[in-house]
């Protein structure tokens with residue numbers, strides 16, 4: 001995983017900062033002198049605004065050539081739960097918001113079924129610009145972009161990350177691209193991302209094509225609910 005974290009241009013913050021912030025959130029924020037975060041007291045919104053502005057003209061990968069909008073992410077900055085998809089589709093590219101097309105409507109229903117709303121969670125993607133024709137992001141595109149997501153995770157600092165689909169799972173947990181993690185095998189099993197609990201499940205787009213798999217996805221989300229102490233629906 002080291003190559004992933006050794007891409008200084010792809011990230012404002014390093015792994016040490018992620019771990020330090022996680023520890024400081026559990027204990028106190030007094031030992032942040034060495035962090036790249038200049039002002040630990042700045043709000044999450046301020047930190048995310050800095051991050052967003054840092055790549056508002058990003059051209060680090062070829063996806064910048066065809067995008068209409070960079071889709072940064074949206075939701076509750078104080079959330080305990082973050083969803084990560086693979087990349088924007090056409091509607092997301094038009095609106096500059098994640099998961100607002102058909103897949104997004106299903107994701108909203110999934111979140112609602114957990115007793116939550118989209119305002120309770122934060123949603124982002126592996127790549128911030130739309131891959132043409134909704135193809136999967138290429139390895140080099142994901143590598144160029146994922147540092148932004150890593151910084152978002154660091155700032156938002158959720159308790160649980162739900163990876164939506166194979167692309168999200170693989171580029172978050174196996175960013176060197178050497179080993180392919182199977183979503184069918186790993187869905188519903190807890191994974192670790194430097195101290196963050198990660199639960200992979202199926203991507204809503206896959207569920208739209210394979211509605212029989214919705215029951216499995218619901219079982220996965222119930223695991224998340226249990227971990228968060230949310231009341232299970234009767």
Ligand code: SF4
Pocket residue numbers: 055058059060061062063064070127128129141144145
């Ligand atoms: S996908 Fe990410 S790295 Fe590529 S141009 Fe867009 S913001 Fe930059």
